[in-house]
Amino acid sequence: MLVDYLERGVLAGSIAGLAYGAYVALVANPLIGYMETVAEGGHHGSHAHAAGEHAHTGGHVVSEATTAAVSVGGGVLWGILLGGVFALAFYFLEPALPGRGNAKAYVLAGAGFFSVSVAPWLVLPPTTPGAEQAYTPTLRIAIYVGMMAVGAVVAAASVRGYARVAPRGRTLGVVAAAVPAVALAAVTALGAPTIVTAGAMPTALVAAFRGLTVLSQAALWALVAGCFGWLQTRSGVRPATERREELLINP
DSSP states (O other), rough: OOHHHHHHHHHHHHHHHHHHHHIIIIIIIHHHHHHHHHHHHHTTTTTTTTTHHTHHHHHHHHHHHHHHHHHHHHHHHHHHHHHHHHHHHHHGGGGGSSSSSHHHHHHHHHHHHHIIIHHOOOOOOOOOOOOOESOOOOOOOOHHHHHHHHHHHHHHHHHHHHHGGGGGGGGHHHHHHHHHHHHHHHHHHHOOOOOEOTSOOOHHHHHHHHHHEEEEHHHHHHHHHHHHHHHHHHHTTTOHHHHHHHHHHOO
């Protein structure tokens, strides 16, 4: 059973990773390239090097193709890793997740996205080219990992809060689920130091980059959950609650 879950998780992650890699190659890489140009001072040297750029056009095309291939491959590998971990977590946590059917997969995806991305980004937002870092890489990694752990605790509290309060009403359940997340956001906004500053980069460009980063990661998690749920349904896997009830009736 566990192996079947892993297989479906890896397949779901491959599909999601392919889509994410395409996004990185077609959207994120060009945007980062433009931001690097802005960070370096714009196009002030473009006319002086025009002839050289024409001479190296072929090499530039090859470089872009290689970068795109690496981006897609990296996206697939990240998706496979994410899908495998997602499948393992779903196998063990499914009975505790609120909702019915494929909704459980989306609940787990939301909790994972909050833990792995949202919570750390409250202190360490996505870094843009030219950004200034307050601490050493080792310390930033430690902070990121620590915030992932905090995010996991908060996500678990949100899921638990919803499960306890939802029988009184779904709206109350949503409010109960939101309280721990809002509290974490408020605490980090008031107490966390500013570790990353955008430097001279335009504020609107930084906001657009960070917004796209958040949306792309959210879409990746949602796609993993959606593909995994579809594969579960296609394979005829019944929810854990139904299997448990059957075992109680026919031990």
